[in-house]
Amino acid sequence: MPENLTVTVRPLTRPDELHARFHGQSEAQPAYVELGLEDGILLASYSTEVGSGVPASVHHGIDSRWSIPLLTQDAANRLLDELAPLAQRMLDGSEIVWNGSNRVGRLVTEDAEAAYDAIAERCEGIEEHDGNPDLLAVWSTDSIGGLWDAEEAGVTAGTTDEELDRIGERLTEEFRDGQGLEVVVIEGLDDYLRRLRDDLAAQDD
Incomplete structure (x- = not known):
């Protein structure tokens, strides 16, 4: 022992x-x-x-x-x-x-x-029902249904990756506060924001 x-x-x-x-x-x-x-x-x-x-x-x-x-x-x-x-x-x-x-x-x-x-x-024995405040609240960008377009998110064709990271943090905080929760995870948000940026860049080209 x-x-x-x-x-x-x-x-x-x-x-x-x-x-x-x-x-x-x-x-x-x-x-x-x-x-x-x-x-x-x-x-x-x-x-x-x-x-x-x-x-x-x-x-x-x-x-x-x-x-x-x-x-x-x-x-x-x-x-x-x-x-x-x-x-x-x-x-x-x-x-x-x-x-x-x-x-x-x-x-x-x-x-x-x-x-x-x-x-x-x-x-x-940890309860996994939706009302348990101990569970992480997890959404996906698909389930949110395109809550932000590029203008609402503040994304442009020239937005850098570092700026996208900060935008993602801000949007997550806004969504969290709107839901009245302490912690929220939005799966796929980084990829979603990058697609918005890349689509705008492709239009400019």
Whole structure:
């Protein structure tokens, strides 16, 4: 069992940090809570794997993961703080050993296994209905239906990429405030603004 290993919560630092949608994918990447049995770090993040694959450290139990919905920064950080005592119980009853082929993580006490199950139950119990304020509000430019044209967005043929980034931030803030929400993600907004700019540039040509 690890000696004097204490759980370290790694908080999220951005409001939409759990959201990522990779190019060519129809859905956002799944989010999770993870505890490292080797380093004691408890964090929330999104999968960098496309499909159902997981890193070797998760496959071999060195890192434990539990799926969660896409939460806001504040909600995810509250969840991590809530789970930290359970994560500590897991650490206290775990070990990392060589099984003849790989280094693997194991829970070796009943209390550690009970803590694992309690974390899983808590994560699975997060309600995913539309009225839950802990969930990230995610729209797409298609669902908004062309809310801004180039003039309304402030895009011209000469708008730079850096200026488009600032315009995207401003429009997202305006949409968020209009919806009365704390955090909003608009998928595809960057591409949409670039298409507006490129269409104007093509007309000028």
